[in-house]
Amino acid sequence: xxxxxSGRYGVLGGLALAAASGxxxxxxxxxxxPPAVSSPAPPQRVPRPAPPAVGGEVFVDVAAESGLEFxxxxxxxxxxxxxxxxxxxxxxxDYDGDGDLDVYLVQGGSVTGTSDGSAxxxxxxxxxxxxxxxLHFTDVTAESGIVATGYGMGVASGDYDNDGHVxxxxxNFGPNQLLxxxxxxSFEDATAAAGGGIDDPRWSTSASFLDFDGDGNLDxxxxxxxxxxxxxxxxxxxSTGRPDYCGPRSFAGExxxxxxxxxxxxxEDVSGPAGILGARGTGLGAVASDFDGDGLVDIYVANDQxxxxxxxxxxxxxxxxxxxxxxxxxxMEGKTESSMGVDAGDFDNDGxxxxxxxxxxxxxxxxxxxxxxxxxxxRTRRTRLGASSRPRTGFGTALVDYDNDGxxxxxxxxxAVYGLEELASKGDPFPFSQRNQLFRNLGEGSFExxxxxxxxxxxLLEVSRGMAVGDVxxxxxxxxxxxxxxxxxRLLENRVGDSRQWLGLRVLTDDAxxxxxxxxxxxxxxxxxxxxxRVRTDASFxxxxxPRLVIGLGEESRVARVRVRWPAGGVEExxxxxxxxxxxxVQGRGESASDE
Numbered sequence: 001x002x003x004x005x006s007g008r009y010g011v012l013g014g015l016a017l018a019a020a021s022g023x024x025x026x027x028x029x030x031x032x033x034p035p036a037v038s039s040p041a042p043p044q045r046v047p048r049p050a051p052p053a054v055g056g057e058v059f060v061d062v063a064a065e066s067g068l069e070f071x072x073x074x075x076x077x078x079x080x081x082x083x084x085x086x087x088x089x090x091x092x093x094d095y096d097g098d099g100d101l102d103v104y105l106v107q108g109g110s111v112t113g114t115s116d117g118s119a120x121x122x123x124x125x126x127x128x129x130x131x132x133x134x135l136h137f138t139d140v141t142a143e144s145g146i147v148a149t150g151y152g153m154g155v156a157s158g159d160y161d162n163d164g165h166v167x168x169x170x171x172n173f174g175p176n177q178l179l180x181x182x183x184x185x186s187f188e189d190a191t192a193a194a195g196g197g198i199d200d201p202r203w204s205t206s207a208s209f210l211d212f213d214g215d216g217n218l219d220x221x222x223x224x225x226x227x228x229x230x231x232x233x234x235x236x237x238x239s240t241g242r243p244d245y246c247g248p249r250s251f252a253g254e255x256x257x258x259x260x261x262x263x264x265x266x267x268e269d270v271s272g273p274a275g276i277l278g279a280r281g282t283g284l285g286a287v288a289s290d291f292d293g294d295g296l297v298d299i300y301v302a303n304d305q306x307x308x309x310x311x312x313x314x315x316x317x318x319x320x321x322x323x324x325x326x327x328x329x330x331x332m333e334g335k336t337e338s339s340m341g342v343d344a345g346d347f348d349n350d351g352x353x354x355x356x357x358x359x360x361x362x363x364x365x366x367x368x369x370x371x372x373x374x375x376x377x378x379r380t381r382r383t384r385l386g387a388s389s390r391p392r393t394g395f396g397t398a399l400v401d402y403d404n405d406g407x408x409x410x411x412x413x414x415x416a417v418y419g420l421e422e423l424a425s426k427g428d429p430f431p432f433s434q435r436n437q438l439f440r441n442l443g444e445g446s447f448e449x450x451x452x453x454x455x456x457x458x459x460l461l462e463v464s465r466g467m468a469v470g471d472v473x474x475x476x477x478x479x480x481x482x483x484x485x486x487x488x489x490r491l492l493e494n495r496v497g498d499s500r501q502w503l504g505l506r507v508l509t510d511d512a513x514x515x516x517x518x519x520x521x522x523x524x525x526x527x528x529x530x531x532x533x534r535v536r537t538d539a540s541f542x543x544x545x546x547p548r549l550v551i552g553l554g555e556e557s558r559v560a561r562v563r564v565r566w567p568a569g570g571v572e573e574x575x576x577x578x579x580x581x582x583x584x585x586v587q588g589r590g591e592s593a594s595d596e
Contacts, residue, residue, distance in 0.1 A: 010583045012574050012590070057455035058402075059480065059492035066491065067137040068103060073121055074486040075110035075151075076430075078243070080236070082228050083111050083173040083203065085245045085417050085432070086284075089154030089396075089466030089542025090483040093166055095144075096185055099582075100130040101472045101546055103137060103481060104168060105489055106152035111173065112230060123148040123155075123170065128472065135473050135493070145186040150174050154466060154542025158209025158218045161265055164513035169220060171204035171542070176222070196267035198259050203228055208538035210288040210297050210517060212313060214568045216509070217261035218517065221299055223283030224254035244419050248304045248338075253280040256301065258319075275311075275318045282306050285342035287539035288518065289353045291326075292374030295569060297518050300328065302339035302357050312374065328355060328368050332378035337363050338393075341467075341541035345399030346532040347408045347441060351522075353534065356385075358394025358412050358541075365389040365397075365412060385410070385439060388449040392434050393417055396467030396541040400478045404500040404552025406531055407441035413482060413541070415463035430486055433461040457492050464490075470546025476502040476580065478550055483543070501553035504582035507535045507564060512586045515547040520565040525556050553579060563593060571595050 063069075074084045091104035102125065109120040125144050126137040150172035160167050165181035167190075176199055180190035191199050203225045209218040228251050236246035255277045259267040271277045285302035292298065296313035300323075303309065307329040311319035323329035330336050338360035344353040348369070355368040355376065364386035368376040380386045389412065396413035403409070414434040423431030436458055439447040451458050466483040473479065477497020482490040503523060507516045516535055523531045533549050553559070556579075563573040564585055572590030577583055 010578070010581065012577060012583050012585055056453075057457070058494070058496050059454055059457040060495055061457045061490050062135060062493045063489050063491040066135045067139075068126055068489055068491050069139075070105045070124055070126075070489040072108055072484060072486055072489070074108045075112075076486070077110075077112075079233070080243055080245050081111040081230070081233055082226075082246055082251075083151060083153075084108070085485065086205070086225070087151075087153045087465060087485065087542060088483045089152075089206075089544075090468050090481050090489065091155040091157055091168070091544035092468040092470035092472065092481055092546045093157045093168065093544055095125065095166060095181060096127065097165065097183075100128045100474055101470045102126060102128045103491075104155050104544070105483065106155055106170065106466070106542070107148075109149070109151055111151055120149040123152055130474065140185070143185065145188065146179060147189070148177055148179070150177070153203075153205050154207065155544050156207035156209055156220070157537045157544035158220075158517065159514040160209065160218045160220070160261055162217065162509075162511070162514055168544075169207050169209070171207055171222065173203045175199040175201045176204050190265070193265065194267050196259055197257075197269045198267050200224075200257055202254060205284050206286045206538075206542050208286045208288050208299065210299070210538070211567055212258070212297055212299075213260065213317060214296075215261075215263065216568065217263045218514075219261045220259040220267065221286055221288065222257045222259070223286050223301060224256050224281075225284060225304070226251040226282055227254055238419055238421070240421060242419060242424065245417055247417075248282040248306075253282045253303075253306060255280050256283050256286075270317070273317065275320065279309055279321055281309055284340045285357065285539070285541050287342050287344045287355075288536070289344045289534060290518070290520070291344070291353060291370065293352060293372070297567065298374075300342060300344065300355060302342040303336075304338050304340060305336055307336050308339055308357075310374075322374065326374050327376040327378065331366055332380070337366060339366075340393075341395045341397040341413070343397050343399045343539040345408045345534070347399060348445065349407070349529070349531055351530070351532050354399075356397060356399060356410055358397045359389070361391055361393045361416065363390070365394055382445065384446045384448070389437070392437065394437075395465045396482070396543060398467065398469045398540050398545070400469050401550075401552040402438065402478055402494060402497060403440075404477055404497040404502050404550075405443075405554045406529075406552050407443050409441045410439040410447060411467065411469075411480065412437045412439070413464035413467045415465060415485060430463065432463045432485070434463075435459065435461060436464055436482070457490070460490075462487050462490075465541060466543040467540050468543040468545050469540070471504070471548065471550050474582070476504060476550060481543075497550075497552065501556055501579055503549075503551040503553055503559060503562075503577065503579050505549040505551065505562070505577075506547070506582060506584050507549065508584060508586045510587040512584070516564075516567060516587060517547070518567045521549060521551075522563040522565070523551055524560045524563070525553065526558060526560050527556075548582065564590065565595070
């Protein structure tokens with residue numbers, strides 16, 4: 001039976017519930033009436049204080065001790081089949097609606113299938129039993145009814161049927177699956193019932209749930225990688241002549257797919273009419289946001305060794321690729337890069353989303369700053385994000401405020417795709433391991449690589465791929481779920497973020513059932529500064545994120561107001577939102593506000 005837990009949130013502007021307080025934040029009582037606030041002052045760029053230290057361990061891996069036992073099987077046989085080195089992803093998802101994040105882990109297996117007739121290992125679902133007083137997970141895959149035994153790539157989350165229960169879409173090397181949440185702790189495979197070709201038998205990678213047409217139903221964008229089949233496999237070699245994995249240029253690229261939600265549990269493939277089929281890419285990452293500020297959700301696609309795509313929503317059911325015009329197709333040198341992971345967020349608190357993506361070693365990760373109205377500039381060098389990323393191959397990534405000081409930092413998961421000669425020469429049987437990185441936002445337009453100051457978790461040498469971000473222990477800071485190729489899962493618990501003030505929000509549609517994906521939230525502090533965030537579950541690489549917002553406030557003990565710009569239009573605000581806990585903001589229960 002599904003466990004339902006009350007008292008996890010306070011609902012503002014409607015039915016009052018007991019709000020759950022997290023660690024390290026604010027007065028548990030009702031806040032005093034904040035002063036009247038006029039138009040927010042321009043963002044103040046000030047140097048940030050040093051991050052608080054907690055025994056030198058900023059993140060601590062608690063996967064094993066919390067019962068999150070999982071080892072990815074990549075199925076390598078020495079043939080170097082290309083899909084073996086790309087996955088897997090992972091997901092933070094509250095599947096049972098009890099207010100804490102459960103974990104979905106994507107499994108590989110064997111690209112060629114099992115030769116002895118045994119069942120493939122399959123994906124796993126772990127329930128978070130946080131109510132026991134400590135972080136603990138239970139493997140509930142069998143009782144959930146989930147049977148996902150394809151050669152897995154990634155997972156996306158979203159309530160596509162608006163029934164209040166989050167559903168899952170699993171991408172594979174081979175047919176994909178739509179897993180419908182029944183709401184009783186179990187799932188059903190709804191792939192066939194959904195129709196529209198949503199199974200997509202090609203090699204799919206990242207996916208994003210979004211409402212591109214504003215009808216209140218979540219549509220689905222699915223990225224496609226290359227036209228690889230076992231019959232087209234070829235042997236590629238390293239610079240020293242060793243057999244190695246091929247790159248994407250060895251195979252033809254594929255167009256992505258856009259599926260429109262009909263609102264009756266079914267989808268239709270609108271890739272052609274929407275203009276998506278006009279571009280063949282090598283898509284590995286995707287993120288949805290309103291990049292040009294016109295109120296319509298757009299889509300940015302990270303392509304591997306091909307120009308990236310910025311699908312600008314035309315408002316009539318079609319999209320137009322504006323990547324080249326916007327300055328996001330290629331880097332400042334006019335070169336295509338090996339884009340893999342991608343995220344969008346407002347790093348400079350100026351009200352629009354910037355872009356960050358990870359790349360192959362020898363290149364740099366790239367940062368595109370949004371100049372307004374969907375025009376970007378490559379500011380990788382100016383933000384000091386280039387040099388330290390050049391020796392690494394990046395995948396999962398996120399713009400996340402790890403220390404809750406109000407500025408979005410950057411996390412990047414690393415692991416090579418071609419064998420590293422230094423490791424291979426020492427006899428390493430899987431010579432692809434690299435260290436992960438964290439870049440701290442200095443608050444004045446640049447970042448600092450602080451990876452070597454975070455403790456043992458960032459000293460590990462592994463082949464990291466997907467990464468999900470979420471507050472797994474509900475203490476008001478962002479934790480990291482890391483999926484490794486041919487390795488164990490890592491759950492990095494944040495030990496510093498909750499030492500600062502924070503605001504937790506879950507933003508819901510008017511029926512209080514579904515997360516209002518792509519709603520834009522503006523938090524005005526007492527001194528007039530404004531922090532901007534977006535509700536989402538997509539981005540990173542092959543992974544699904546916590547839809548809740550954890551907004552670091554630094555040393556501020558209260559907020560003046562919270563304003564929400566809803567995806568389908570309209571603006572509401574709340575002026576009595578407590579800090580140090582999670583609150584629900586439901587569409588239609590705030591005060592109407594002008595669109596400043």
